[in-house]
Amino acid sequence: MTQRILIVGGGSAGWLCAAYLAKMFGATKEITLVEAPEIGAIGVGEGSFPSLRATLAALGIPEAEFIREASATFKQGISFHNWVHGDDHYFHPFSMPSQRPGAPELLPYWLQGLAGDTPFAEAVTMQKRVVDAQRAPKRIGDGDYNGPMNYAYHFDAARFAGLLAKHARKLGVRHVQDHVDGVQLGHDGAIASVETREHGALTADLYIDCSGFRALLIGGALGSPFHSVSDILFCDTALAVQVPHPAPDTPIASATISTAHEAGWTWDIGLQERRGIGYVYSSRHTSDERAEQVLRAYAGPAADGLKVRKIPMRVGYREQHWIKNCVAIGLAGGFLEPLEASGIGLVETAVHMLGALFPHNGEMAPLARHFNQFMGERYARIVDFIKLHYCLSQRREQFWTDNCDPASWSDSLRDKLAMWRCRPPQRMDFLTDLDMYPPTSWQYVLYGMGFPKAMPPLPGMEALAAAARQEFANIAAVSERAVADLPDHRAFIAQLCQHE
Numbered sequence: 211m212t213q214r215i216l217i218v219g220g221g222s223a224g225w226l227c228a229a230y231l232a233k234m235f236g237a238t239k240e241i242t243l244v245e246a247p248e249i250g251a252i253g254v255g256e257g258s259f260p261s262l263r264a265t266l267a268a269l270g271i272p273e274a275e276f277i278r279e280a281s282a283t284f285k286q287g288i289s290f291h292n293w294v295h296g297d298d299h300y301f302h303p304f305s306m307p308s309q310r311p312g313a314p315e316l317l318p319y320w321l322q323g324l325a326g327d328t329p330f331a332e333a334v335t336m337q338k339r340v341v342d343a344q345r346a347p348k349r350i351g352d353g354d355y356n357g358p359m360n361y362a363y364h365f366d367a368a369r370f371a372g373l374l375a376k377h378a379r380k381l382g383v384r385h386v387q388d389h390v391d392g393v394q395l396g397h398d399g400a401i402a403s404v405e406t407r408e409h410g411a412l413t414a415d416l417y418i419d420c421s422g423f424r425a426l427l428i429g430g431a432l433g434s435p436f437h438s439v440s441d442i443l444f445c446d447t448a449l450a451v452q453v454p455h456p457a458p459d460t461p462i463a464s465a466t467i468s469t470a471h472e473a474g475w476t477w478d479i480g481l482q483e484r485r486g487i488g489y490v491y492s493s494r495h496t497s498d499e500r501a502e503q504v505l506r507a508y509a510g511p512a513a514d515g516l517k518v519r520k521i522p523m524r525v526g527y528r529e530q531h532w533i534k535n536c537v538a539i540g541l542a543g544g545f546l547e548p549l550e551a552s553g554i555g556l557v558e559t560a561v562h563m564l565g566a567l568f569p570h571n572g573e574m575a576p577l578a579r580h581f582n583q584f585m586g587e588r589y590a591r592i593v594d595f596i597k598l599h600y601c602l603s604q605r606r607e608q609f610w611t612d613n614c615d616p617a618s619w620s621d622s623l624r625d626k627l628a629m630w631r632c633r634p635p636q637r638m639d640f641l642t643d644l645d646m647y648p649p650t651s652w653q654y655v656l657y658g659m660g661f662p663k664a665m666p667p668l669p670g671m672e673a674l675a676a677a678a679r680q681e682f683a684n685i686a687a688v689s690e691r692a693v694a695d696l697p698d699h700r701a702f703i704a705q706l707c708q709h710e
Protein backbone atom coordinates (compact mmCIF):
# COMPACT_ATOMS: atom_id res chain seq x y z
CA MET A 211 0.00 0.00 0.00
CA THR A 212 1.26 3.47 -0.84
CA GLN A 213 0.43 5.54 2.22
CA ARG A 214 3.47 7.67 3.07
CA ILE A 215 4.72 10.26 0.59
CA LEU A 216 7.97 12.18 1.02
CA ILE A 217 8.50 15.26 -1.14
CA VAL A 218 12.07 16.58 -1.35
CA GLY A 219 12.09 20.30 -2.21
CA GLY A 220 9.95 23.29 -1.28
CA GLY A 221 9.85 25.39 -4.45
CA SER A 222 6.68 25.89 -6.51
CA ALA A 223 6.82 22.25 -7.63
CA GLY A 224 7.18 20.74 -4.15
CA TRP A 225 4.47 22.82 -2.52
CA LEU A 226 2.03 22.54 -5.44
CA CYS A 227 2.45 18.79 -5.34
CA ALA A 228 2.04 18.68 -1.55
CA ALA A 229 -1.08 20.86 -1.53
CA TYR A 230 -2.70 19.02 -4.46
CA LEU A 231 -2.12 15.51 -3.10
CA ALA A 232 -3.19 16.55 0.42
CA LYS A 233 -6.39 18.07 -0.96
CA MET A 234 -7.08 15.01 -3.07
CA PHE A 235 -6.31 12.27 -0.54
CA GLY A 236 -6.96 13.97 2.82
CA ALA A 237 -5.90 11.93 5.83
CA THR A 238 -5.61 8.71 3.82
CA LYS A 239 -1.98 9.59 2.96
CA GLU A 240 0.73 10.90 5.23
CA ILE A 241 2.62 13.61 3.33
CA THR A 242 5.93 15.11 4.45
CA LEU A 243 7.87 17.82 2.63
CA VAL A 244 11.55 18.37 3.41
CA GLU A 245 13.41 21.41 2.18
CA ALA A 246 16.72 23.07 2.92
CA PRO A 247 15.94 26.72 3.71
CA GLU A 248 19.57 27.73 3.10
CA ILE A 249 19.38 26.50 -0.50
CA GLY A 250 16.13 28.23 -1.35
CA ALA A 251 13.87 27.94 -4.39
CA ILE A 252 14.92 29.19 -7.82
CA GLY A 253 12.77 32.31 -7.34
CA VAL A 254 11.95 32.85 -11.00
CA GLY A 255 8.95 31.53 -12.90
CA GLU A 256 6.56 34.43 -12.90
CA GLY A 257 4.44 33.75 -15.97
CA SER A 258 1.81 31.01 -16.06
CA PHE A 259 -0.57 29.25 -18.39
CA PRO A 260 -4.43 29.35 -18.14
CA SER A 261 -4.48 25.81 -16.69
CA LEU A 262 -3.36 27.31 -13.37
CA ARG A 263 -6.87 28.64 -12.78
CA ALA A 264 -8.36 25.16 -12.58
CA THR A 265 -5.50 24.00 -10.37
CA LEU A 266 -5.96 26.86 -7.90
CA ALA A 267 -9.72 26.29 -7.90
CA ALA A 268 -9.17 22.58 -7.19
CA LEU A 269 -6.97 23.55 -4.23
CA GLY A 270 -9.82 25.68 -2.87
CA ILE A 271 -7.78 28.91 -2.87
CA PRO A 272 -10.03 31.97 -3.43
CA GLU A 273 -8.85 33.99 -6.43
CA ALA A 274 -8.63 37.26 -4.46
CA GLU A 275 -6.41 35.58 -1.85
CA PHE A 276 -4.10 34.30 -4.58
CA ILE A 277 -3.92 37.73 -6.24
CA ARG A 278 -3.19 39.45 -2.94
CA GLU A 279 -0.68 37.01 -1.49
CA ALA A 280 1.29 36.19 -4.63
CA SER A 281 1.37 39.83 -5.82
CA ALA A 282 -0.35 38.45 -8.90
CA THR A 283 -1.65 40.23 -11.98
CA PHE A 284 -3.52 38.97 -15.03
CA LYS A 285 -1.85 37.58 -18.14
CA GLN A 286 -3.95 37.42 -21.31
CA GLY A 287 -1.25 36.22 -23.66
CA ILE A 288 2.18 37.10 -24.96
CA SER A 289 3.12 40.14 -26.97
CA PHE A 290 6.04 39.29 -29.26
CA HIS A 291 8.27 42.11 -30.47
CA ASN A 292 11.01 42.01 -33.11
CA TRP A 293 10.90 38.25 -33.61
CA VAL A 294 10.44 38.35 -37.38
CA HIS A 295 12.59 41.18 -38.80
CA GLY A 296 13.69 43.18 -35.78
CA ASP A 297 10.97 45.85 -35.88
CA ASP A 298 7.71 43.93 -35.86
CA HIS A 299 5.04 42.81 -33.47
CA TYR A 300 2.44 40.08 -33.10
CA PHE A 301 0.21 38.80 -30.30
CA HIS A 302 -0.44 35.30 -28.99
CA PRO A 303 -3.78 35.62 -27.12
CA PHE A 304 -5.08 32.97 -24.72
CA SER A 305 -8.65 33.35 -26.00
CA MET A 306 -9.61 31.02 -28.82
CA PRO A 307 -10.84 32.40 -32.13
CA SER A 308 -14.51 33.36 -31.92
CA GLN A 309 -16.72 30.42 -32.90
CA ARG A 310 -20.35 31.46 -32.58
CA PRO A 311 -23.18 29.07 -33.42
CA GLY A 312 -24.00 29.43 -37.11
CA ALA A 313 -20.76 31.26 -37.95
CA PRO A 314 -18.06 29.28 -39.77
CA GLU A 315 -14.53 28.60 -38.49
CA LEU A 316 -12.78 31.87 -39.27
CA LEU A 317 -9.24 30.75 -40.10
CA PRO A 318 -9.99 29.59 -43.68
CA TYR A 319 -11.68 32.90 -44.44
CA TRP A 320 -8.89 34.91 -42.88
CA LEU A 321 -6.45 32.94 -45.06
CA GLN A 322 -8.53 33.89 -48.10
CA GLY A 323 -8.17 37.55 -47.18
CA LEU A 324 -11.73 38.24 -46.02
CA ALA A 325 -10.49 40.18 -42.98
CA GLY A 326 -8.31 42.41 -45.15
CA ASP A 327 -4.95 43.34 -43.61
CA THR A 328 -6.02 42.70 -40.02
CA PRO A 329 -3.52 40.30 -38.36
CA PHE A 330 -4.98 36.89 -37.55
CA ALA A 331 -5.08 37.29 -33.75
CA GLU A 332 -6.81 40.66 -34.03
CA ALA A 333 -9.29 39.50 -36.66
CA VAL A 334 -10.56 36.51 -34.69
CA THR A 335 -10.55 37.63 -31.02
CA MET A 336 -10.97 40.90 -29.20
CA GLN A 337 -8.25 40.08 -26.68
CA LYS A 338 -5.46 42.18 -28.18
CA ARG A 339 -7.61 45.29 -28.11
CA VAL A 340 -8.49 44.56 -24.46
CA VAL A 341 -4.79 44.20 -23.62
CA ASP A 342 -3.79 47.32 -25.57
CA ALA A 343 -6.41 49.29 -23.64
CA GLN A 344 -4.91 47.97 -20.36
CA ARG A 345 -8.11 46.29 -19.34
CA ALA A 346 -8.49 43.27 -17.02
CA PRO A 347 -9.89 40.07 -18.57
CA LYS A 348 -12.89 40.02 -16.19
CA ARG A 349 -15.10 41.94 -13.77
CA ILE A 350 -15.82 41.28 -10.07
CA GLY A 351 -19.24 39.79 -10.85
CA ASP A 352 -17.73 37.09 -13.08
CA GLY A 353 -16.78 35.03 -10.01
CA ASP A 354 -13.58 33.21 -9.11
CA TYR A 355 -11.46 31.92 -11.98
CA ASN A 356 -14.03 32.95 -14.64
CA GLY A 357 -14.17 35.75 -17.13
CA PRO A 358 -15.13 36.65 -20.67
CA MET A 359 -11.44 36.47 -21.73
CA ASN A 360 -9.26 33.42 -21.27
CA TYR A 361 -6.43 34.30 -18.89
CA ALA A 362 -3.54 33.16 -16.71
CA TYR A 363 -1.43 35.13 -14.22
CA HIS A 364 1.88 36.75 -13.54
CA PHE A 365 3.05 36.33 -9.94
CA ASP A 366 5.95 36.56 -7.54
CA ALA A 367 7.40 33.03 -7.49
CA ALA A 368 8.57 33.10 -3.86
CA ARG A 369 5.25 34.44 -2.58
CA PHE A 370 3.37 31.89 -4.69
CA ALA A 371 5.33 29.03 -3.09
CA GLY A 372 4.64 30.61 0.33
CA LEU A 373 0.89 30.67 -0.33
CA LEU A 374 0.89 27.04 -1.47
CA ALA A 375 2.91 26.09 1.63
CA LYS A 376 0.38 27.77 3.91
CA HIS A 377 -2.47 25.82 2.28
CA ALA A 378 -0.57 22.55 2.25
CA ARG A 379 0.21 22.82 5.96
CA LYS A 380 -3.45 23.58 6.69
CA LEU A 381 -4.31 20.41 4.80
CA GLY A 382 -2.04 18.40 7.10
CA VAL A 383 1.30 18.29 5.23
CA ARG A 384 4.23 17.89 7.64
CA HIS A 385 7.00 20.40 6.92
CA VAL A 386 10.60 19.45 7.76
CA GLN A 387 13.30 22.07 7.34
CA ASP A 388 16.51 20.18 6.90
CA HIS A 389 19.28 19.49 4.43
CA VAL A 390 19.17 16.22 2.51
CA ASP A 391 22.71 14.86 2.53
CA GLY A 392 22.22 11.47 0.92
CA VAL A 393 19.88 8.83 -0.42
CA GLN A 394 19.99 5.13 0.52
CA LEU A 395 18.94 2.54 -2.03
CA GLY A 396 17.52 -0.86 -1.07
CA HIS A 397 18.64 -4.19 -2.56
CA ASP A 398 15.93 -3.82 -5.28
CA GLY A 399 17.36 -0.48 -6.42
CA ALA A 400 14.41 1.50 -5.01
CA ILE A 401 14.88 4.32 -2.52
CA ALA A 402 15.01 2.99 1.04
CA SER A 403 15.49 6.32 2.83
CA VAL A 404 16.54 9.93 2.47
CA GLU A 405 19.25 11.01 4.91
CA THR A 406 18.93 14.43 6.55
CA ARG A 407 21.34 16.34 8.82
CA GLU A 408 19.07 16.96 11.81
CA HIS A 409 16.20 14.51 11.41
CA GLY A 410 18.15 11.41 10.42
CA ALA A 411 16.67 8.97 7.90
CA LEU A 412 13.24 9.80 6.46
CA THR A 413 11.34 6.90 4.90
CA ALA A 414 8.24 6.69 2.70
CA ASP A 415 6.43 4.44 0.21
CA LEU A 416 6.71 7.03 -2.57
CA TYR A 417 9.43 9.67 -2.94
CA ILE A 418 8.80 12.78 -5.02
CA ASP A 419 11.91 14.58 -6.23
CA CYS A 420 11.19 18.33 -6.36
CA SER A 421 14.78 19.34 -5.58
CA GLY A 422 15.09 21.58 -8.65
CA PHE A 423 18.04 21.49 -11.05
CA ARG A 424 19.98 19.42 -8.46
CA ALA A 425 17.66 16.42 -9.09
CA LEU A 426 19.03 14.73 -5.97
CA LEU A 427 16.91 11.58 -6.20
CA ILE A 428 16.04 10.96 -9.86
CA GLY A 429 19.43 12.08 -11.19
CA GLY A 430 21.87 11.81 -8.28
CA ALA A 431 20.69 8.57 -6.64
CA LEU A 432 18.86 6.77 -9.45
CA GLY A 433 20.91 8.00 -12.41
CA SER A 434 18.08 8.74 -14.85
CA PRO A 435 19.90 10.03 -17.98
CA PHE A 436 19.30 13.67 -18.91
CA HIS A 437 18.05 14.16 -22.46
CA SER A 438 19.53 17.50 -23.49
CA VAL A 439 17.78 19.48 -26.24
CA SER A 440 20.52 22.12 -26.47
CA ASP A 441 21.07 21.14 -30.13
CA ILE A 442 17.51 22.43 -30.80
CA LEU A 443 16.97 25.15 -28.18
CA PHE A 444 20.21 27.11 -27.92
CA CYS A 445 19.44 29.39 -24.97
CA ASP A 446 21.24 28.17 -21.85
CA THR A 447 21.55 31.20 -19.55
CA ALA A 448 19.27 33.85 -18.09
CA LEU A 449 20.01 37.21 -16.49
CA ALA A 450 17.17 38.51 -14.32
CA VAL A 451 16.48 41.85 -12.63
CA GLN A 452 13.57 43.19 -10.60
CA VAL A 453 12.62 46.76 -11.45
CA PRO A 454 10.22 48.65 -9.13
CA HIS A 455 7.36 50.55 -10.76
CA PRO A 456 8.12 54.29 -10.76
CA ALA A 457 4.76 55.13 -9.12
CA PRO A 458 2.02 53.22 -7.29
CA ASP A 459 -0.39 53.91 -10.14
CA THR A 460 1.92 52.91 -13.01
CA PRO A 461 -0.19 50.91 -15.51
CA ILE A 462 0.49 47.16 -15.51
CA ALA A 463 0.56 45.25 -18.80
CA SER A 464 -1.78 42.24 -18.78
CA ALA A 465 0.40 40.27 -21.21
CA THR A 466 4.00 39.10 -21.03
CA ILE A 467 6.17 41.20 -23.33
CA SER A 468 8.72 39.05 -25.12
CA THR A 469 11.28 40.96 -27.19
CA ALA A 470 13.82 39.29 -29.46
CA HIS A 471 17.45 40.43 -29.33
CA GLU A 472 20.67 39.48 -31.10
CA ALA A 473 21.25 36.21 -29.19
CA GLY A 474 17.98 35.49 -27.38
CA TRP A 475 14.97 37.31 -25.98
CA THR A 476 13.78 39.25 -22.93
CA TRP A 477 10.74 38.59 -20.80
CA ASP A 478 9.03 41.59 -19.21
CA ILE A 479 6.38 40.78 -16.63
CA GLY A 480 4.35 43.35 -14.70
CA LEU A 481 3.58 42.44 -11.09
CA GLN A 482 1.86 44.69 -8.57
CA GLU A 483 4.95 46.45 -7.19
CA ARG A 484 7.58 45.75 -9.83
CA ARG A 485 8.44 44.35 -13.22
CA GLY A 486 10.39 41.12 -13.54
CA ILE A 487 12.71 41.40 -16.53
CA GLY A 488 15.07 38.74 -17.82
CA TYR A 489 17.28 38.08 -20.83
CA VAL A 490 17.39 34.46 -21.95
CA TYR A 491 20.35 33.90 -24.28
CA SER A 492 22.72 31.44 -25.86
CA SER A 493 26.20 31.55 -24.31
CA ARG A 494 27.47 30.02 -27.56
CA HIS A 495 26.38 33.18 -29.41
CA THR A 496 27.17 36.00 -26.98
CA SER A 497 29.15 36.78 -23.83
CA ASP A 498 27.74 37.41 -20.35
CA GLU A 499 29.04 41.00 -20.50
CA ARG A 500 27.28 41.72 -23.79
CA ALA A 501 24.12 40.01 -22.50
CA GLU A 502 24.06 42.30 -19.48
CA GLN A 503 24.42 45.32 -21.78
CA VAL A 504 21.45 44.11 -23.81
CA LEU A 505 19.37 43.55 -20.67
CA ARG A 506 20.24 46.96 -19.24
CA ALA A 507 19.58 48.71 -22.55
CA TYR A 508 16.15 47.09 -22.63
CA ALA A 509 15.30 47.85 -18.98
CA GLY A 510 16.49 51.47 -19.23
CA PRO A 511 17.54 53.86 -16.43
CA ALA A 512 15.00 52.33 -14.01
CA ALA A 513 17.38 49.37 -13.62
CA ASP A 514 20.54 51.45 -13.04
CA GLY A 515 22.34 50.20 -9.95
CA LEU A 516 20.04 47.19 -9.57
CA LYS A 517 21.61 43.79 -9.13
CA VAL A 518 21.37 41.41 -12.07
CA ARG A 519 21.19 37.72 -11.22
CA LYS A 520 22.71 35.09 -13.52
CA ILE A 521 20.89 31.74 -13.82
CA PRO A 522 22.50 28.90 -15.79
CA MET A 523 19.78 26.76 -17.42
CA ARG A 524 20.06 23.06 -18.19
CA VAL A 525 17.60 22.62 -21.04
CA GLY A 526 16.09 19.20 -21.58
CA TYR A 527 14.40 16.48 -19.58
CA ARG A 528 14.98 13.16 -17.86
CA GLU A 529 14.63 10.08 -20.01
CA GLN A 530 12.77 8.53 -17.08
CA HIS A 531 10.78 10.77 -14.76
CA TRP A 532 9.66 7.82 -12.65
CA ILE A 533 11.97 5.04 -11.50
CA LYS A 534 10.90 2.40 -8.95
CA ASN A 535 9.37 4.37 -6.03
CA CYS A 536 10.59 7.82 -7.09
CA VAL A 537 8.94 10.36 -9.39
CA ALA A 538 10.50 13.69 -10.41
CA ILE A 539 8.34 16.80 -10.75
CA GLY A 540 9.41 20.34 -11.68
CA LEU A 541 12.97 21.30 -12.57
CA ALA A 542 14.21 17.92 -11.28
CA GLY A 543 12.29 16.32 -14.16
CA GLY A 544 13.24 18.85 -16.81
CA PHE A 545 13.21 22.42 -17.98
CA LEU A 546 12.56 24.17 -21.28
CA GLU A 547 13.23 27.84 -21.77
CA PRO A 548 10.36 29.94 -20.41
CA LEU A 549 9.21 31.43 -23.75
CA GLU A 550 5.66 30.08 -23.46
CA ALA A 551 5.64 29.57 -19.67
CA SER A 552 5.69 25.77 -19.76
CA GLY A 553 7.46 25.24 -16.38
CA ILE A 554 4.57 25.47 -13.91
CA GLY A 555 2.26 24.00 -16.57
CA LEU A 556 4.42 20.87 -16.67
CA VAL A 557 4.35 20.70 -12.87
CA GLU A 558 0.55 20.87 -13.00
CA THR A 559 0.41 18.10 -15.61
CA ALA A 560 2.64 15.81 -13.57
CA VAL A 561 0.77 16.49 -10.33
CA HIS A 562 -2.67 15.92 -11.92
CA MET A 563 -1.46 12.73 -13.51
CA LEU A 564 0.08 11.44 -10.30
CA GLY A 565 -3.12 12.23 -8.40
CA ALA A 566 -5.39 10.59 -10.97
CA LEU A 567 -3.33 7.44 -11.52
CA PHE A 568 -1.91 7.10 -8.01
CA PRO A 569 -0.45 3.63 -7.21
CA HIS A 570 -2.68 3.04 -4.17
CA ASN A 571 -1.87 -0.68 -4.09
CA GLY A 572 1.88 -0.10 -4.28
CA GLU A 573 2.19 -1.46 -7.84
CA MET A 574 4.37 1.25 -9.41
CA ALA A 575 5.93 -0.28 -12.52
CA PRO A 576 2.95 0.01 -14.95
CA LEU A 577 2.26 3.55 -13.83
CA ALA A 578 5.93 4.49 -14.14
CA ARG A 579 6.05 3.23 -17.75
CA HIS A 580 2.90 5.18 -18.63
CA PHE A 581 4.06 8.33 -16.84
CA ASN A 582 7.47 8.24 -18.53
CA GLN A 583 6.03 7.83 -21.99
CA PHE A 584 3.48 10.58 -21.43
CA MET A 585 5.87 13.14 -19.97
CA GLY A 586 8.55 12.44 -22.59
CA GLU A 587 6.03 13.02 -25.38
CA ARG A 588 4.72 16.16 -23.74
CA TYR A 589 8.18 17.67 -23.38
CA ALA A 590 9.05 16.82 -27.00
CA ARG A 591 5.91 18.58 -28.25
CA ILE A 592 6.69 21.69 -26.20
CA VAL A 593 10.21 21.71 -27.67
CA ASP A 594 8.65 21.84 -31.15
CA PHE A 595 6.31 24.66 -30.20
CA ILE A 596 9.13 26.76 -28.74
CA LYS A 597 11.36 26.09 -31.73
CA LEU A 598 8.56 27.25 -34.04
CA HIS A 599 9.08 30.80 -32.70
CA TYR A 600 12.71 30.72 -33.78
CA CYS A 601 12.66 28.89 -37.05
CA LEU A 602 10.23 31.29 -38.75
CA SER A 603 12.38 34.33 -38.01
CA GLN A 604 14.06 36.29 -40.79
CA ARG A 605 16.59 37.98 -38.50
CA ARG A 606 20.16 37.77 -39.79
CA GLU A 607 22.29 37.50 -36.61
CA GLN A 608 24.16 34.19 -36.27
CA PHE A 609 21.93 33.02 -33.39
CA TRP A 610 18.87 33.40 -35.60
CA THR A 611 20.33 31.93 -38.78
CA ASP A 612 21.54 28.94 -36.77
CA ASN A 613 18.00 28.54 -35.44
CA CYS A 614 16.59 28.70 -38.95
CA ASP A 615 18.88 25.93 -40.17
CA PRO A 616 16.52 22.94 -40.59
CA ALA A 617 19.33 20.72 -39.29
CA SER A 618 18.44 22.08 -35.83
CA TRP A 619 14.73 21.20 -36.16
CA SER A 620 13.19 17.94 -34.99
CA ASP A 621 11.74 15.58 -37.59
CA SER A 622 8.27 16.16 -36.15
CA LEU A 623 8.53 19.94 -36.52
CA ARG A 624 9.89 19.59 -40.06
CA ASP A 625 6.90 17.38 -40.90
CA LYS A 626 4.42 19.80 -39.42
CA LEU A 627 5.82 22.78 -41.30
CA ALA A 628 5.85 20.79 -44.53
CA MET A 629 2.15 19.87 -44.09
CA TRP A 630 1.19 23.44 -43.29
CA ARG A 631 2.67 24.77 -46.52
CA CYS A 632 -0.46 23.62 -48.33
CA ARG A 633 -3.10 23.92 -45.61
CA PRO A 634 -3.40 25.39 -42.09
CA PRO A 635 -2.83 23.50 -38.82
CA GLN A 636 -5.93 21.73 -37.62
CA ARG A 637 -7.06 19.59 -34.69
CA MET A 638 -6.09 16.27 -36.29
CA ASP A 639 -2.42 17.36 -36.37
CA PHE A 640 -2.32 17.15 -32.56
CA LEU A 641 -3.02 14.74 -29.69
CA THR A 642 -4.97 16.80 -27.21
CA ASP A 643 -3.76 15.07 -24.05
CA LEU A 644 -0.12 15.16 -25.09
CA ASP A 645 0.05 18.65 -26.52
CA MET A 646 0.21 21.43 -23.94
CA TYR A 647 -0.56 24.09 -26.55
CA PRO A 648 -3.82 23.91 -28.49
CA PRO A 649 -3.89 24.09 -32.31
CA THR A 650 -4.95 27.74 -32.11
CA SER A 651 -1.73 28.66 -30.29
CA TRP A 652 0.25 27.19 -33.20
CA GLN A 653 -1.94 29.17 -35.60
CA TYR A 654 -1.42 32.44 -33.71
CA VAL A 655 2.37 32.03 -33.78
CA LEU A 656 2.55 30.70 -37.33
CA TYR A 657 0.48 33.44 -38.92
CA GLY A 658 1.71 36.09 -36.47
CA MET A 659 5.19 35.41 -37.86
CA GLY A 660 4.07 35.64 -41.46
CA PHE A 661 3.99 31.96 -42.46
CA PRO A 662 2.66 31.65 -46.03
CA LYS A 663 -1.13 31.64 -46.16
CA ALA A 664 -2.10 28.42 -47.87
CA MET A 665 -5.68 27.25 -48.09
CA PRO A 666 -6.98 24.63 -50.50
CA PRO A 667 -10.30 25.55 -52.10
CA LEU A 668 -13.03 23.78 -50.14
CA PRO A 669 -16.46 23.17 -51.66
CA GLY A 670 -19.13 25.17 -49.88
CA MET A 671 -16.78 27.81 -48.49
CA GLU A 672 -18.26 30.50 -50.68
CA ALA A 673 -21.72 29.93 -49.22
CA LEU A 674 -20.55 31.00 -45.76
CA ALA A 675 -18.31 33.87 -46.88
CA ALA A 676 -20.92 36.50 -46.03
CA ALA A 677 -21.37 35.02 -42.53
CA ALA A 678 -17.59 35.04 -42.03
CA ARG A 679 -17.34 38.68 -43.13
CA GLN A 680 -20.15 39.52 -40.73
CA GLU A 681 -18.36 37.72 -37.90
CA PHE A 682 -15.12 39.65 -38.52
CA ALA A 683 -17.14 42.88 -38.33
CA ASN A 684 -18.92 41.69 -35.15
CA ILE A 685 -15.63 40.96 -33.42
CA ALA A 686 -14.35 44.46 -34.16
CA ALA A 687 -17.59 46.02 -32.87
CA VAL A 688 -17.82 43.84 -29.76
CA SER A 689 -14.16 44.65 -28.95
CA GLU A 690 -15.09 48.28 -28.50
CA ARG A 691 -17.86 47.33 -26.09
CA ALA A 692 -15.51 45.00 -24.19
CA VAL A 693 -12.94 47.76 -23.78
CA ALA A 694 -15.68 50.01 -22.39
CA ASP A 695 -17.10 47.34 -20.06
CA LEU A 696 -13.96 45.77 -18.60
CA PRO A 697 -12.17 47.50 -15.70
CA ASP A 698 -8.72 49.02 -15.83
CA HIS A 699 -6.19 46.26 -15.04
CA ARG A 700 -4.38 47.96 -12.14
CA ALA A 701 -7.58 49.33 -10.60
CA PHE A 702 -9.15 45.87 -10.76
CA ILE A 703 -6.15 44.28 -9.06
CA ALA A 704 -6.36 46.88 -6.27
CA GLN A 705 -10.08 46.15 -5.88
CA LEU A 706 -9.46 42.38 -5.71
CA CYS A 707 -6.73 42.84 -3.11
CA GLN A 708 -9.26 44.48 -0.80
CA HIS A 709 -11.83 41.77 -1.44
CA GLU A 710 -12.14 39.23 1.43
Ligand code: FAD
Pocket residue numbers: 218219220221222223224244245246247248249250251252253254255256257258367388389390391420421422423424426448488521523539540541542548551552553554555557
Ligand atom coordinates in the same frame (compact mmCIF):
# COMPACT_ATOMS: atom_id res chain seq x y z
P1 FAD B 1 13.25 25.07 -7.16
O1 FAD B 1 12.43 26.30 -7.10
O2 FAD B 1 14.70 25.21 -7.51
O3 FAD B 1 13.13 24.37 -5.73
C1 FAD B 1 14.03 23.36 -5.34
C2 FAD B 1 13.81 23.04 -3.86
O4 FAD B 1 14.63 21.94 -3.51
C3 FAD B 1 14.13 24.17 -2.91
O5 FAD B 1 13.12 24.27 -1.94
C4 FAD B 1 15.41 23.72 -2.24
O6 FAD B 1 15.51 24.15 -0.91
C5 FAD B 1 15.23 22.21 -2.27
N1 FAD B 1 16.50 21.49 -2.18
C6 FAD B 1 17.50 21.44 -3.09
N2 FAD B 1 18.53 20.71 -2.61
C7 FAD B 1 18.15 20.26 -1.37
C8 FAD B 1 18.78 19.48 -0.38
N3 FAD B 1 20.02 18.99 -0.52
N4 FAD B 1 18.09 19.24 0.75
C9 FAD B 1 16.84 19.70 0.95
N5 FAD B 1 16.21 20.47 0.03
C10 FAD B 1 16.86 20.74 -1.10
N6 FAD B 1 8.12 28.57 -15.28
C11 FAD B 1 6.95 29.09 -15.67
O7 FAD B 1 5.93 28.41 -15.60
N7 FAD B 1 6.89 30.36 -16.14
C12 FAD B 1 7.96 31.15 -16.28
O8 FAD B 1 7.84 32.31 -16.67
C13 FAD B 1 9.23 30.61 -15.90
N8 FAD B 1 10.36 31.35 -16.01
C14 FAD B 1 11.55 30.78 -15.68
C15 FAD B 1 12.73 31.50 -15.89
C16 FAD B 1 13.96 30.92 -15.60
C17 FAD B 1 15.22 31.69 -15.87
C18 FAD B 1 14.02 29.61 -15.06
C19 FAD B 1 15.33 28.97 -14.70
C20 FAD B 1 12.84 28.90 -14.81
C21 FAD B 1 11.62 29.47 -15.15
N9 FAD B 1 10.44 28.75 -14.98
C22 FAD B 1 9.25 29.29 -15.39
C23 FAD B 1 10.42 27.42 -14.36
C24 FAD B 1 9.96 27.53 -12.92
O9 FAD B 1 10.77 28.44 -12.22
C25 FAD B 1 10.00 26.18 -12.23
O10 FAD B 1 9.36 25.24 -13.04
C26 FAD B 1 9.28 26.21 -10.92
O11 FAD B 1 9.71 27.29 -10.14
C27 FAD B 1 9.49 24.94 -10.16
O12 FAD B 1 10.80 24.89 -9.63
P2 FAD B 1 11.13 23.71 -8.64
O13 FAD B 1 10.23 23.79 -7.46
O14 FAD B 1 11.17 22.45 -9.41
O15 FAD B 1 12.65 23.99 -8.20
